[in-house]
Each structure stands twice: as C-alpha cells, then as structure tokens.
Amino acid sequence: MNIILYDPSRKDEWDSFVLRSNNGTIFHLQQFLDYHARGKFPFHHLMFYKNGTLQAVLPGGLDKLMIYESPAGASYGSFVLGDIKFHETLEVIDSFEDYCWEEGVREVYLTSAPFIYQKELSHNLEYALLYRGFMYQRHYISHVIRLHEMNDILKSFQKTTRNIIRRSLRQDVLTLEESENFDEFYPILVENKRKHDAKPTHSLNELYRLRELLGDRIRLLLVRYEGKAIGGIVSFHCNNDVLLCFYIAMAYEYQHLRPIYRSMYEIINYAKNSGYKFLDTGVSQDTRADNPMTPSLDLIFFKEKFNSRGILRSTFWKKLK
Numbered sequence: 001m002n003i004i005l006y007d008p009s010r011k012d013e014w015d016s017f018v019l020r021s022n023n024g025t026i027f028h029l030q031q032f033l034d035y036h037a038r039g040k041f042p043f044h045h046l047m048f049y050k051n052g053t054l055q056a057v058l059p060g061g062l063d064k065l066m067i068y069e070s071p072a073g074a075s076y077g078s079f080v081l082g083d084i085k086f087h088e089t090l091e092v093i094d095s096f097e098d099y100c101w102e103e104g105v106r107e108v109y110l111t112s113a114p115f116i117y118q119k120e121l122s123h124n125l126e127y128a129l130l131y132r133g134f135m136y137q138r139h140y141i142s143h144v145i146r147l148h149e150m151n152d153i154l155k156s157f158q159k160t161t162r163n164i165i166r167r168s169l170r171q172d173v174l175t176l177e178e179s180e181n182f183d184e185f186y187p188i189l190v191e192n193k194r195k196h197d198a199k200p201t202h203s204l205n206e207l208y209r210l211r212e213l214l215g216d217r218i219r220l221l222l223v224r225y226e227g228k229a230i231g232g233i234v235s236f237h238c239n240n241d242v243l244l245c246f247y248i249a250m251a252y253e254y255q256h257l258r259p260i261y262r263s264m265y266e267i268i269n270y271a272k273n274s275g276y277k278f279l280d281t282g283v284s285q286d287t288r289a290d291n292p293m294t295p296s297l298d299l300i301f302f303k304e305k306f307n308s309r310g311i312l313r314s315t316f317w318k319k320l321k
Helices: 008-020 086-103 124-131 159-171 182-194 204-217 252-257 259-273 297-304
Strands: 002-005 046-050 053-058 067-070 107-111 135-146 174-179 218-225 228-237 242-250 278-283 308-319
Touching: 002 086, 008 046, 008 053, 046 086, 053 086, 086 124, 124 308, 135 297, 159 259, 174 259, 182 204, 182 218, 182 228, 182 242, 204 218, 204 228, 218 259, 228 252, 228 259, 242 252, 242 259, 252 259, 259 278, 297 308
Parallel strands: 067 107, 242 278
Antiparallel strands: 002 046, 046 053, 107 308, 135 278, 135 308, 174 218, 218 228, 228 242
C-alpha cells in the first residue's frame, strides 16, 4: 500500500472519497478544514492507495514532539474508509504504522466519529486497532435522538417536556427563523459558555468562514421574542444520516419562555422531515471537572427529556517509541 502526504492539488479527490465513503463526515472534508488560518495546525493528512486506487484517507496533524493526532482542528478524525473487508482495514492500519515508524512518530491518537455516522454499521476499524495494540485513551458521551424510530415526535418526549412545548405553541410568542446572522447569536453563545468556564470552539469570524465554505451544511436556527434574538441552535450537516447540534444556547433572562425547548422541537422536526436518521445533540461533559470524562448530569438529564440515548465518542492511543 502506497501512502501519500496530502497536498491541495488532491483536494477534489480527497473530498469526493470522503463523501462516498462509509464513515466520512463534514469534519473529514478538506473543504471544512480550509476554514483554519494557514499554519494554525501542523496538518499532516495522509492518503492510502492500493494498486492506484484510493483506499482510505486520514486527516490529522504531526507536532514537533512527533505525536500524530487525528483529528486536528475538527471534532472527528481517524481513518475514513469505504465499505471494505476486515483484512483490508487491517492492511490500512499496518501500512500507517509502518509509515509512523519510518517518520519517527512516537505516539498516535485517533478519534473516530461514533458508529451512527456509518452507512453500513461495522466495528472492523475498532477491532483492527485493538488487535494491533491500540488502547482506549478516553471516552466522551454524546446523546443521540433516533429520528427514524419516531412516529409522533411530541409523544416520544417526557410528559413535562411535551407540556412545555404545547404551551409554547399555543402562546405563540416565540418566532423561529433560519438566519445567516451569527452576530445576533454569538453573544448569547459566549455568555452561555462563560457560565461553564468555557469558550466557543469557533470565533465569530470562523463561523462566517464555515458558512462561506460549506453553505447550507452549516445552519443557524434563531429564536426571537418581540423581535429580539434570545437563543438558537447551530447545526452541522455531518453526512446524509446525521445532523449535529454543535451549539445550543439561550439568553438566561428569557429562560422562563423556554426557548431551548421550542428550538429543540423545531430542529428535531426539521431533521426528521429532511430525512436524517439521527440527531446528535453533542457531547455532555462537565467542562469544569479535572477529569475530562466527567459527565454533565444536568445536561444529560435535559437531553434525555427529548428521548435521546447515550453513545460513545472514543479516542484510541498507541505509543510507538
């Protein structure tokens, strides 16, 4: 197997492969990674060819300490594969490890998208990594709503949640709209993150840059009260099966109007009607805890009100030298 270091001349080939792969997401696209300022990350993306045919891609970065990490500058990384057999998956991993030895790589970290992002469900990659000596380094928990199993959206929610949403619909004081105006949403997001001693992953300019690069794959749903933006959701079209709620935020002085409940109801409706199988509401970690795996129990409790279930986002690790 021949491994080639990615360069921009191969962008179309890379992105085309990701889009037709079994487990690729928006975060694996060079079209997505291009939003980063040049030089922000030590990108070291790899392309794996067998008999001249592209078999896999691996977005990632190689730092000065010779630690390879995938993803770099994204939520999900690790190997993007077609719907290939186990022995072919093993061949990709073995060729990568040989490459790492030749390049002097000391450690490797790989974080795949959760299994729901696959077109054909398979644990071939995970098993092959474990078989070749990779270990789980950490797990985060995401909460996912199974849209294709919902016949009646409201009936699937907890009773109190159903009542809150029905009351909001009756009162009709909230307006929800599609918007490209991140300026209205971003201060609300910053304040929400500040309450949890955190900052948004993206700057305001980066959100606009992502929208410019990816168009409708980045979606802002704004909630208004008397014309004023009081909350919303930024969602990412990850692939044809999964819509990801990347940011969920509200202005706390309007908490009594329950804008998040209403916006969750609307985004679930949108995702189901658009043909997605899953709505990923994102990781539910306590950002204040010393242990990064510590769950945010309040956040999980909130997400479970909408009939969500926990799934793992896992990172594999191997020390080579």
